[in-house]
Amino acid sequence: MIRYLPHPVPTVSFLLCIIISGFILTTGVKYLLSVLLLLFFAFHINGKKILLTILKIVIPLCIAIGLFMTFIYPETERWVTIGGMRLSHEGLTAAGDMTSRIIFLFTGIIAFFNLITIQRLGSYLYQKNLPVWLVFILINGLKFVDRFRAKLNEIHFYQQIRGMPLENVWQKWRATVKILIPLLYVMIEESSNRAIALEMRGFTATAQRTALQPDIQTTTDKLITFVFFGFIILLLVFGFIV
Amino acid sequence: MIQVKKFSCIDEFGSPVIVDASFTVHNTDRVAILSRSQESSTILCHALAGILHRTHPLHKIEGSIFYNDRSIEEIDSHERTNSIVYVLPNSDMLISGVKDTVFGEIALSLELIGVEPNVIRARVSHILQQLDIERLADRDPDNLSGGERHKVALASMIIRRPDVLILDNPSMFLDVTGVTNLLNILRNYEGTIIIADPNPYIWSGLSNRFIVIENEHIEVFNSAKTLIGALGNQIIPLELPSWTGLYLKLRDTLELNDEIDSTHCLPALRAVSGALP
Amino acid sequence: MMNISEYLRTNITPPVFSLMTVGVAVNLGMGQVVALLKIPLYLDSLGTVVVAALCGILPAIITGIISNLLASAVFSPAMMFFIPTMLVIAILAGIFAKKGGFLHWWKAVLSGVFVGICAAIVSAPISAYLFGGITLAGTDFLVLYFRATGQELLQAVLYQGLASDPVDKGITFLLAYAILSKMPRNLLLRFPGYHHLQPRNQP
Structure with missing residues (x-):
């Protein structure tokens, strides 16, 4: 291993x-x-x-x-x-x-x-001074999918109770709209509340950020990067010559 | 210092939420907003935090609110959130998830405003200790229980030490020790604290000013004593459950007559709910 | 001249980037909706279209890129190579939203069909070169059919795309219109692109 x-x-x-x-x-x-x-x-x-x-x-x-x-x-x-x-x-x-x-x-x-992991990639980008919102989207994208699915199943369940036939195209369209409108309403409403919370946490701050744990590359990391980049250059040179 | 001048708010259907409110919140004040309707106290909180025009864009807002003699809506977002912080009741929103440990998540609040790493470490450890959540420091914020998440969220906001801290319904997800710890932090807080909570008597030991919203009208009391007095003498027809409950209980246990005097009321209140100023 | 960080700070405000995250989640989660309702479509750019309508082109582009990156991590690595398609959808959806494409349902459908045609043209070379037109979806039979009639690979893939993408994108845009027109005003007003969604004579 x-x-x-x-x-x-x-x-x-x-x-x-x-x-x-x-x-x-x-x-x-x-x-x-x-x-x-x-x-x-x-x-x-x-x-x-x-x-x-x-x-x-x-x-x-x-x-x-x-x-x-x-x-x-x-x-x-x-x-x-x-x-x-x-x-x-x-x-x-x-x-x-x-x-x-x-x-x-x-x-x-x-x-x-x-x-x-996306988390690791995000935290590296954060330390490289990329906008914090970009890191937020990258890391939370997948987490939100889980929320989306949970809410979707919930709404689907309730709409089924109310009756949601899926026999012809028109009924399928109605069902899609009936599910997506409450689903997106909940998600967008939640997101606008989250916006206030994140603003209050200082996501709009303009000060120069500091990093609690600076990300340090080991010699092995540097060596591997060097090897890969060398390989890319070799490939490009030989690829174009041959 | 926050000055509210003739502030009125009418909702999108034309019914008034707050009418003609004027009061001043001084530095180091501890204000409790008491209201029977959650909506009106939240709207007042949003107005004091300068975000009302964005969270309720269809509400008709009149009058003005000044923070240090500047209109609060004209202050830029990054500048405003440095000095006025509004803590939402829903703790799920406050955890950004950008960091994978609780320690990192709380530290993020300070990293974003450029505090030195050594200072961050000290302050985060301190607040973890104060809220009694040191054991969570290395856990993933996504795998916490609701109460734990709320404590982490509170910690990540309080740690910024803004000049004005507005807490909306902070006791909603807190247990008794959580409330006690939060009270201890807020007691020594250097700055203005504004708390809107339907459980007013939790905060009665902390607050020195009370803003009561009753039927869209605002009344300000400068001490718990005057508030109790007003309650006892039915000056305001306040029917807040905990206050009235406490009041009726006191009246029964002390066998006081209906014309209760605040001088009788206060020692008994002290005995029942802890220290009152 | 504003510099980049200043531009981003004034354009990507908290409501916008918070909605972008939702957009990513919607893009990635639509597969589940489609499976649940047994619809023979993808609809996987709905999030991008909603963000484009509410926030504008740049947020939609970022939403699209991040959705496809994350989709290549969870669903299939192939998604990574279809970022250009998502870019075209994001840009065109943003432009149509600005021009009032979400004011009437027929305008939404028309812009969706146009976006679908452009998306098919962009994705055909990628699909043909990398996968020979095979995506392990129902529309593969169309490629097979066009190939069997003697078409070249790129042409067959393009025809397949033109047969399925405009429908998919048209319905995506129609759904976005249906959703946005039913949202309460006080929610939509929090986003910068709101005024493109309302007829001008209304307050």
């Missing part, structure tokens, strides 16, 4: 590196790197979670794309027969290219969000 949870800076540079190399590297290299990434994360703290997410999201998508590309590819000129099935050669190549990119990018992005 690797117990290293990195600093936001190397993590974000990792994400940048993944996104840029996802569009530059060749198919084979991307497959290889994806397998290496997966192996690396298999031994990580959140390894199981990462692998499960990839199984749930990436694999069905790749299978769908593979099937789609190999069977319906109108531009086909060469056909190959595998196991009695006539498949498009160009389609297979395109599918390989696309799936490699998806597996690589998605693995990287899922890993990124498991390496760092």
Whole structure:
């Protein structure tokens, strides 16, 4: 088990590196790197979670794309027969290219969000003197979704009691409006009360902020950032030359 | 110093909420706003905090409120919230969630106004101790119970030490020890305190001035004594449950006749509800 | 010339950023509403549209970007690549709101359909290049159909987008109109974009 949870800076540079190399590297290299990434994360703290997410999201998508590309590819000129099935050669190549990119990018992005919590990212941005409201939105966005869902279920329950048939389009529209109006009313009303509270807590203050716990990067963090940025530069240089 | 001059507020349907209020709140005053309707005391609080025109945009507001001889609505938000802080009754709103510990959450109030880290640490520890919530310091603010959240919210507001602290219904989510701790903090607070609470006798030991809103009209009493006297002599037909309850109880236990005199009333009040000034 | 921090301070006031958070939550939570009512649409830009109508373009843009970032953390990483689509929706919704697009229901629908067309044009290349048009949603059959009739990939994806996005965005805008027109005035008045939602002859 690797117990290293990195600093936001190397993590974000990792994400940048993944996104840029996802569009530059060749198919084979991307497959290889994806397998290496997966192996690396298999031994990580959140390894199981990462692998499960990839199984749930990436694999069905790749299978769908593979099937789609190999069977319906109108531009086909060469056909190959595998196991009695006539498949498009160009389609297979395109599918390989696309799936490699998806597996690589998605693995990287899922890993990124498991390496760092939104809270950690937000608190780093806070210390880098980004506006405090931006940090507030970033951190509270997901928390508010839970509130939204709780309220939604509540209102849905009560509207069902009042009777909410869902048979035709008109009834569905009525139901949507009947649920969304009280839901958004509650959320907006709450948000305007929250606005007063946050104003009173000093969210509009113009003074230079101080930080209780300054965020310090370790040498490992700096080294990792350096390696990733070096890799990005190499990729860009070779990508454009080749 | 807050000066309220001929302040009136009429709600969007044309019925008056507060009519022709004029009074002055001096520095280091402890004011209790007593009202039977939660709405009118909240509106008065919002007006004193300078946010009434934004929270109730359809209300018709007349008259003016001055803070240190400046009209309160003309003071910029960041400047105003440095000196006047209004604490909402709903504690859920006050916790921003930007920090993942209670300590950080309370410290955020001071970080935002640029207080030095050493000072922040000392002040946060102090207020945690005063409110008796030191054990929560490292907990996640999202995983607290309602009462604990309210205490954290109060701490994060009081720690800013504004010149004017307006508390709207602070006892709503507080337990008895919470109220006692809050009272102890407020007793030594250097600044004006304005409390609107439907439970007035909790704060009677603290307040030296009482603003009673009865049928949209405001009456100001400069001591608990005059207020009790007014109650006893039925000068104002106040029917606040706790005051009347206390009054009737006293009348029964002390076997006083109906024309109660405030000099009789006060020692008994002291005995029942703790120290009165 | 105002500098950036001064501009942000006067434009992103507490009511605005508090509403932006709600907008993010609505964007992310609409999936649940759609699943609950079994509607064959996404409606996942409703939050952005409401923020655009009440607060303006810049708050809507930020809401959109943060929604898609967070959605890529919780739902599917693909959302991260569709930030440009959300940007187009935010900008156009803000402009239409300013021009009175939320004054009548038919204006709302028309602006929604137009926004849908623009969104389809922006998202088609992304969808085609990254995923071959496959999003594991019901509309994939349209891509399959257009491909089977011999269209190029980008064209097939664009046709699929043009067939589904205008409907989705039209209904999103209509919903936003229905919601905002039913909200009490004293609530809406707290937001800066309120006067775009009321006909001029009314006080």
